[in-house]
Ligand SMILES: CCCCCCCCCCCCCCCCCCCCCC(=O)SCCNC(=O)CCNC(=O)[C@H](O)C(C)(C)COP(=O)(O)OP(=O)(O)OC[C@H]1O[C@@H](n2cnc3c(N)ncnc32)[C@H](O)[C@@H]1OP(=O)(O)O
């Protein structure tokens with residue numbers, strides 16, 4: 001039935017102020033107002049239609065993306081949108097495009113690694129989109145190992161230029177988004193060579209295509225690397241390949257904040273740490289953590305609404321069948337994902353604060369918090385994207401067969417999302433970075449260096465090695481200090497065990513390789529502790545609105561106790577809790593799921609997503625699923641004709657032949 005809210009009875013069950021929760025989710029009333037306005041602006045404009053993407057061929061799909069990107073910019077200018085509004089509008093257009101890399105990596109790379117003069121020259125061009133840029137780091141042969149890049153950038157003192165060259169096939173740039181067909185410029189990473197000396201990897205601004213006819217400049221070979229996972233999905237992006245044949249650029253196009261080359265060809269390092277060359281990755285990893293909560297909440301919103309609509313089994317005495325959301329197994333799979341979406345939101349908020357703080361310190365030449373920023377962004381990027389990818393797939397299964405239809409929105413969301421586990425740093429490689437940070441922290445404990453920030457708990461390592469949980473009954477697990485105590489002890493003990501094992505190796509690097517599985521587990525335990533502790537910190541704030549804080553407390557406990565249950569082996573084997581305490585946590589979880597149940601629809605409504613943004617029949621706000629699914633099926637091009645193309649050509653003769661054979 002059109003116009004009827006099939007989920008109204010569920011909405012009436014909510015025991016909290018959904019509008020107040022919307023503000024918490026958005027971050028502030030202002031952020032909610034802007035995101036609400038921008039999402040409606042996009043949803044109400046047919047030019048931003050996206051429900052046909054899975055049906056389009058690559059060329060048509062790509063052309064459509066270019067049209068939308070140009071149209072979005074036109075609307076941004078016409079409506080005089082602020083930077084915040086423009087960025088929100090782009091995110092609600094919800095289609096991976098070259099603009100993501102332009103705004104998300106090219107501009108930040110210049111901002112972070114350019115000198116004042118370079119900023120003055122390049123930023124206005126990029127901000128007005130008079131040039132379009134991408135981030136060309138990865139090569140065919142090397143992605144994770146940045147120091148292994150092979151592209152050479154050799155200074156020629158005779159002409160005051162750099163000569164960029166791809167000496168091998170494996171040195172071809174491979175993957176950069178926006179590079180394949182659109183970018184006019186790139187920040188290219190290559191090995192800087194002066195006077196025969198290799199100074200390692202540095203960034204350079206390179207023009208790739210003519211601003212007149214868009215043709216590649218002499219010496220440049222560039223193109224798209226081909227179709228990627230899933231229909232539609234990330235194929236709206238022109239990930240590219242790029243080769244240089246002795247291409248010359250002026251010396252002042254080396255990004256020179258970290259180090260520079262003088263007119264005479266002398267290599268000079270500034271007082272800024274070398275690692276700042278990796279700064280753009282730190283920035284993007286931080287944005288990816290916030291985006292994880294968005295992607296997971298979309299999937300959870302779809303699965304929760306559909307689980308309330310869907311009924312199977314259990315009809316008694318003329319009553320309808322049970323809603324699948326009432327099955328305890330459905331709740332135990334769905335509600336931890338709902339809790340994770342909120343947990344990632346808050347840890348994302350905190351990470352943004354940390355990043356801003358580090359940037360402010362860098363301006364004042366205080367580099368002390370850079371290692372912490374690297375470890376946190378790397379670890380949380382890894383943890384949240386892995387959990388979100390798995391979570392989207394779980395939501396598909398939670399929707400049964402219909403979840404496999406493109407019209408559920410879940411296949412495309414999954415296909416677009418999964419590369420986050422790989423890009424901006426492979427998730428295992430990043431956890432190993434966290435492990436290095438943890439091992440370094442432990443090795444410095446003896447020297448009296450007090451660990452700070454997210455590793456501060458290591459300062460209490462002796463106490464944490466001895467501590468025992470004092471939980472006696474299920475409700476004791478609702479106490480934040482009980483949860484924190486268990487997560488801190490587990491993380492500390494796993495790290496200390498690794499450090500002890502490492503010390504048995506005469507060659508630490510060999511030990512690190514041999515113990516890398518244990519190190520990854522220790523890093524994961526540390527990152528889960530950060531998520532739990534930042535959720536708990538969030539609850540210390542004043543959070544207005546009837547029942548809002550209470551429900552967030554429930555979600556926080558679910559996030560923590562679900563992980564305690566999932567990793568029970570860890571908690572037991574490290575002796576942080578007893579098996580009795582583990583089963584009490586499980587009892588408490590069941591009770592928490594029951595508390596979420598009446599509020600589930602309200603909690604996903606609080607994400608404030610439009611039907612356009614969700615792009616899912618199963619997740620429709622009004623729950624009117626079946627008529628719309630039925631209607632949608634008839635829109636498939638296969639149903640344009642009763643008899644499909646190919647039938648007369650292949651199947652009819654085959655049928656006839658088989659009939660003839662049978663008669664013989
Ligand atoms: C109106 C206007 C409106 C405007 C609005 C604007 C709106 C904007 C809207 C757009 C929205 C945004 C969306 C974005 C789009 C996303 C698309 C995604 C595309 C994806 C892009 C990519 O995919 S792009 C390539 C990423 N490719 C990697 O990710 C390689 C990983 N590989 C490594 O990252 C290194 O290779 C690896 C392993 C660390 C080893 O590094 P290594 O070899 O040097 O070796 P070591 O491990 O020895 O490290 C040596 C020492 O460096 C320390 N350190 C290492 N990293 C550090 C770091 N980052 N910061 C600090 N310190 C660091 C370490 O801790 C050691 O420290 P210490 O010596 O003190 O111990």
Ligand SMILES: Cc1cc2nc3c(=O)[nH]c(=O)nc-3n(C[C@H](O)[C@H](O)[C@H](O)COP(=O)(O)OP(=O)(O)OC[C@H]3O[C@@H](n4cnc5c(N)ncnc54)[C@H](O)[C@@H]3O)c2cc1C
Pocket residue numbers: 101135136137138141142143144145174175176177234239419422423424425426427428429432
């Ligand atoms: C959709 C998409 C978009 C991208 N966009 C860009 C872009 O705009 N610009 C850009 O420059 N790049 C981009 N990339 C490239 C991306 O950053 C790299 O693919 C990524 O960093 C992983 O590197 P790799 O491909 O070399 O993986 P590999 O390192 O080859 O990984 C292969 C396997 O080896 C394992 N492994 C590697 N090293 C270690 C180790 N030390 N210890 C243990 N295991 C290890 C990994 O865990 C993984 O299982 C993009 C990639 C994708 C998929």
